Amino acid sequence: MAKVISGFSKLSKKEKIDWLATNFFNNQNEIIETIKQYWNADEALQRLHDDFIENTITNFYMPYGIAPNFVINDKEHVIPMVVEESSVVAAASLVAKFWSTRGGFKTKVISTTKVGHIHFMYSGNKEDLETYFETQKNNLLKATLSITKNMRKRGGGILDINLIDKTKSLTDYYQLHVCFETKDSMGANFINSCLEAIANEFRRNDIDIIMSILSNYVPECLVRSEVSCKVQDLGGENPEKFARKFQQAVKIAEIEPYRAVTHNKGIMNGIDAVVLATGNDFRAIEAGVHAYASKEGTYKSLSHCEIENGIFKFWIELPLAIGTVGGLTALHPMAKLSLDMMGRPSAPKLMEIIATAGLAQNFAALRALTTKGIQHGHMKMHLMNILNQMGASNEEKNIISKEFENSTVSHSAVVQKLKNLRKNS
Template sequence: MNKTITGFSKLSKSEKIDWLVNNYFSDPQSAKIVIEQYWNSDKKLQQLHDEFIENTITNYYLPFGVAPNFLINDKVYTIPMAIEESSVVAAASKAAKFWFDRGGFKTEVISTEKIGQVHFTFDGNAEDLDIYFSHVIKQKFFDQSKHLTTNMEKRGGGILEIELRNKTDVLENYYQLHATFETMDAMGANFINSCLEQFAKTLKQEADKSLTGNLNIVMSILSNYVPNCLVRAEVSCKVEQLTEDTNISAQEFAEKFVQAVRIAEVEPYRAVTHNKGIMNGIDAVVLATGNDFRAVEAGVHAYASRDGKYSSLTHAKIENNIFTFSMEIPLALGTVGGLTKLHPLVKMALELLGEPSAKELMEIVAVAGLAQNFGALRSLTTTGIQEGHMKMHLMNILNQFEATPEEKVTLVEYFKTNTVTHSAVVSEIEKLRR
């Protein structure tokens, strides 16, 4: 079999599938059935999905769930979440319900600046370049990108600042144009990258006329590190209000919770898992609303390392008998552009949230992350995380063994009072089927 091919992208969808199943699968017909059963019966809708990316052969489904009862700045939300991991939506919903009667979540967008850079080399005199940038060419960057910025400026956004940064101390002849942008309700990647490429074109053309030395553009690209695109979320209440349905007192729970967060602040091995739990909530909402969860992940984890050591994104304290749990996190999100007007479920998710602005979406997403972390830490410091997680995982195990509806009812009832493990579930299924 020939597992390489020339001109694959030029084949029709059916031709791509035929080549794929015949060259890579032991049972081509079964593989083809799996691929085709996930197609949408609405041909227009399927074509829309086919055109989101290249070489599409089918759709990959993720569960799209909702977590109700989120009180954010005195407004009630039901938050959409797209994720495959069991217990995430349940934990978020439970945390939302817990804080609903304790004042809810409070949020604040601190800043919304985004960053883009033109990376270039210059082997001439650094002082000459600095003077040339400040007194000659800087304004030309703004002027010659006007055709790109006019509409964004009408909405209140645009280019905020452009700096020349000398990085020759870390890499020979290396300089940057470091630009900050405001993109309003758009994530702004295309806008930023277009502006940067115009800056690079202007820089190369003008510098070649006026500077002594070789100036070469390396690349022009936005940054997913957005430490000045920040949102804060927090919850707080009196310690005695932290009543739990466990045998731990409110005071002991608060103290253990704060200690658990402090451990994540100082221990990177714990911090990575701690922050992953936060991202369970954040990624699920980012994905449901058609935003770039990979960009968000990269920026968030870089922010967690901003002081030179990877640390917790959340913080907790007890002061004057008040428990406070909070987080500041960088989130570059958009509610216009991209998939927001194309993907039917994305449109539905945004309508469910009340057609939020980008700032409001930042607040909602941050809250989802904080709620997820609260839920995880509450379990870890009381009953342990496996009890709840494995009960949520029970249905996955039952589906794996193709349990009937009657078997599911019986086994779900049984495991309400028994520990869920894979072997225990298998054992009970076998007993039922004897």
């Protein structure tokens, strides 16, 4: 069979796997067995997973962990996290316990407005376009009534439509900027359906509609999470020195993009893990968050820190467009479990939980960086991965783990110790 194929999507799953194994692997039988071993034994459940995307041949497992001891607005939470990186769940759990005895996390949703645009070109008189828009605005809203009916019953719908002149940036370019409230739904399909209906109603011969699409940049769908305590309550040998170094580390990320990117990546370790666990769209979240970090023209830290009158305060403010109904949240059994675990939160409540996970992860990273260094804890968590790669037995793992209890882990040191152990056994 050829490596370029037509009608691939029409093949059965078995035929797809056979074609893949035959054309791209030498050890066909081994590859087929590897693929099959990740199938779910429950055929109905496997069919459900198969239908999530196209051309499915198997499942790709990610670790699903939980971080306990989060106190958010005086309520205890356990947070589900799906992530492959060592130390993320452990770090979040440790920080959750640390702040649980210092007042916990305080959160609030600032706004929940989402946006979409109808992008179009118009070369005529601007005043004529403005007049046309104003006379058509009510009709544009009426064109969506059948689509927005159920959303309006839940208190959502279209908030406003505005005509935006973008001709200074691109010749003849205008937008219809549409604001939405989608309640507990992420709302992508709802928003796009509304936009297409509006575009069809707005269309005329001298208006060239380019596209109608929601935006994943949602600077008015904001949530804030913060922690605070007396500096002396931070603990450690010298809490004043720790607080000062911590604050300086944040300020560096506020003015240095090279540091800010890594700083915010650590925040997203926590955020993406919860977004994945709840069946939400982590790519949309990432794109919107990083755009928000650049809103002032330079890429900056998403978190901030201040010390005033002996009080240490650390907070994050970021955009999160997520949902707790519809989409994968209603289909994936583990997404349902995650939401049940957190008490079936509304979308705003989930925004608060996700932001808190990001702030906790950032606190853990900055505490490590400004004290023992990031590798001390990270590599200890990575130790098992290294030993598993080396095929270490349980007995060997126990011996090697004890040897690294009071020293920094490095890949080369672990390999050497394992070689010495096996040589002397």
